[in-house]
Amino acid sequence: MRVLITAGPTREAIDPVRFVSNRSSGKMGVALAEAMVGRGHEVVLVHGPLAVAVPAGVVAVAVVTADEMYEAVAVWCMGMDAAICAAAVADYRPVRVAASKIKKGEGRMVLELEPTRDVLGSMRAGMGYGGVLVGFAAETEALVANAMGKLRRKGCDLVVANDVSREGLGFEVDRNEVILCYADGRVEELGEASKGELAGVIVGVVEGLVAGVGGGG
Amino acid sequence: MRVLITAGPTREAIDPVRFVSNRSSGKMGVALAEAMVGRGHEVVLVHGPLAVAVPAGVVAVAVVTADEMYEAVAVWCMGMDAAICAAAVADYRPVRVAASKIKKGEGRMVLELEPTRDVLGSMRAGMGYGGVLVGFAAETEALVANAMGKLRRKGCDLVVANDVSREGLGFEVDRNEVILCYADGRVEELGEASKGELAGVIVGVVEGLVAGVGGGG
Numbered sequence: 001m002r003v004l005i006t007a008g009p010t011r012e013a014i015d016p017v018r019f020v021s022n023r024s025s026g027k028m029g030v031a032l033a034e035a036m037v038g039r040g041h042e043v044v045l046v047h048g049p050l051a052v053a054v055p056a057g058v059v060a061v062a063v064v065t066a067d068e069m070y071e072a073v074a075v076w077c078m079g080m081d082a083a084i085c086a087a088a089v090a091d092y093r094p095v096r097v098a099a100s101k102i103k104k105g106e107g108r109m110v111l112e113l114e115p116t117r118d119v120l121g122s123m124r125a126g127m128g129y130g131g132v133l134v135g136f137a138a139e140t141e142a143l144v145a146n147a148m149g150k151l152r153r154k155g156c157d158l159v160v161a162n163d164v165s166r167e168g169l170g171f172e173v174d175r176n177e178v179i180l181c182y183a184d185g186r187v188e189e190l191g192e193a194s195k196g197e198l199a200g201v202i203v204g205v206v207e208g209l210v211a212g213v214g215g216g217g
Numbered sequence: 218m219r220v221l222i223t224a225g226p227t228r229e230a231i232d233p234v235r236f237v238s239n240r241s242s243g244k245m246g247v248a249l250a251e252a253m254v255g256r257g258h259e260v261v262l263v264h265g266p267l268a269v270a271v272p273a274g275v276v277a278v279a280v281v282t283a284d285e286m287y288e289a290v291a292v293w294c295m296g297m298d299a300a301i302c303a304a305a306v307a308d309y310r311p312v313r314v315a316a317s318k319i320k321k322g323e324g325r326m327v328l329e330l331e332p333t334r335d336v337l338g339s340m341r342a343g344m345g346y347g348g349v350l351v352g353f354a355a356e357t358e359a360l361v362a363n364a365m366g367k368l369r370r371k372g373c374d375l376v377v378a379n380d381v382s383r384e385g386l387g388f389e390v391d392r393n394e395v396i397l398c399y400a401d402g403r404v405e406e407l408g409e410a411s412k413g414e415l416a417g418v419i420v421g422v423v424e425g426l427v428a429g430v431g432g433g434g
Contacts, residue, residue: 016238016357016382017305018230053270088234092320100357101381102331104308112330115321140233140317164318165233 001041001081001210005033005058006073006119008048010066012093014111015102023164023171024088028136032084033058038175039203046072046172048087051172066116066178068092077123083133084161088171089119093136124155132158132209137181140165147181157183157209160202173217180205218258218298218427222250222275223290223336225265227283229310231328232319240381240388241305243267245353248416249301250275256420261297263289265304268389283307283333293338299349299423303377305388306336341372349426351375352420354398357382364398374400374426377419397422 007029011019026077030052033045037057046069054060061076066089077083092113102109123167127133135156137147140163146162147161159181164170169177169192177192180202190201224246227237247269250262254274262275265287271277278293280286283306294300309330319326337352344350352373354364356381365377376398377394381387386394386409397419407418 017355017388018237018307020235020237021237090235091319092326095325101355108312108332108334109309109330111330113326113328115323115325133298138234138318171234203264 001207002044002079003036003041003048003139003206004044004073004077004080004083005029006046006069006083006085006087007087008050009088010048010069010090011064012066012090012116013097014094015098015100017101018128020092020094020113021049022088022090024048024138025052025172026087026194027052027172027174028176028199029084029086030055031195032086032202035196035199035203036117039207044076046076046087047207050091053093066093066119069089070117070119070122073119073123074126077126078128080127081210082134083123084202084206085120085123086136087119088138090116092116114167118137118154120154120156122152132157132206134206137161138164138170144179144181144187147179148185151181151183158205218424219296220253220258220423221261221263221290221294221297221300222246222253222321223263223286223300223302223304223355224250225267226305227265227286227307227333228281228331229283229307230314231311232315234318237307237309237311237330238266239305239307241355241390242264242269243304244391245393245412245416246301246303247272249303249403249419250414250421252413252416256424261293263293263304265306283310283336287334287336287339289338290340291343294343295345297348298343298427299351300340300344300349301419301423302337302340303353304336305353305355307333309333315390323398335371337367337371337373341399342374349423351373351377351423354378355381355387361396361398364396367404368400375422 008026034055043058046061097111140211147159152158161179180188225243226241252271260275263278312329364376368376378396397405
């Protein structure tokens with residue numbers, strides 16, 4: 001099958017030097033891409049600045065900002081059998097980007113931020129109302145409730161939820177513990193494992209959803 | 218000799234997931250550390266999150282925030298023969314850090330930032346008024362004037378200035394073109410070169426300044 005995977009953070013410029021970003025390393029998305037390639041699938045990987053190397057055997061599309069990721073995904077998602085949005089796209093960006101480096105002053109500085117365009121929210125329509133859409137929800141509280149809300153608002157078939165407030169799991173590190181939230185309301189907890197192991201399980205679930213057998217429930 | 222080198226960006230948390238940072242990769246500081254080790258010097262490398270590996274043969278002190286870098290430098294700089302501050306320490310940090318992940322809303326969001334403590338500015342006194350102090354100035358305009366101002370305000374012996382607005386040079390990439398600004402007013406332009414080559418030249422200049430022969434003028 002053909003799969004679009006997004007990975008990594010995006011960066012939103014404050015000035016030519018400074019930016020707002022998040023702690024995503026891209027490891028989970030890259031592990032998913034590797035697992036998909038390993039199962040013989042065609043992968044387009046749209047990725048922000050990664051802390052790990054782009055895996056061999058994928059079509060890699062590098063972006064920096066949320067806006068660039070939105071545009072790249074719009075180009076690539078149509079007709080995909082599945083799309084897995086593991087990227088941690090910036091929700092906010094500075095309203096104004098300074099043309100030259102802001103000099104340090106004595107006092108406080110106010111940075112006004114505006115919402116970015118909703119990448120995951122654009123994909124159900126962008127894929128052509130076919131294909132399996134998988135989102136990720138990185139939460140620090142009310143994990144399943146927030147993930148199920150995201151699933152319904154964005155028209156996902158599956159949301160992979162992880163608690164990023166837990167020490168040693170989630171962002172930046174090699175291990176994670178996730179909860180799979182399905183559109184029919186089922187919730188499946190996967191125990192703590194390496195991102196590679198979790199990627200293998202998630203790829204199996206997505207293959208099942210694409211085949212119409214309802215995944216790992 | 219014993220040298221303290223700082224490298225990389227710092228990250229200032231907005232909430233458990235998001236942060237403000239800058240485009241420094243740490244490549245210049247790491248190249249300087251490698252060149253110093255290669256010349257038989259003892260190196261303490263205080264570094265933020267790096268895009269490259271910590272070189273072998275250094276004492277590495279990992280930090281995340283500007284405040285952590287300030288504290289680490291205060292501990293390590295006393296009695297050093299030289300200190301080279303190649304880190305791009307955040308000038309501003311959020312006044313308030315949200316305890317849980319800020320949810321995306323419809324409207325704009327205001328982020329209030331406050332100045333961080335001045336790491337380079339603390340070092341002249343911190344080193345015990347001896348030793349050679351080298352700063353870096355990443356500028357997008359008025360390169361030499363800004364660098365010379367920084368040199369005088371911070372009590373540096375040398376400021377290495379680079380124009381980060383130039384495509385393909387400076388932040389993130391492997392090549393740079395810098396201007397050496399000395400305390401006696403001399404200005405020395407080094408042509409475009411790899412960061413490794415520039416590091417070799419800068420190490421030679423610092424060795425000269427430590428030996429009291431006035432560096433590369």
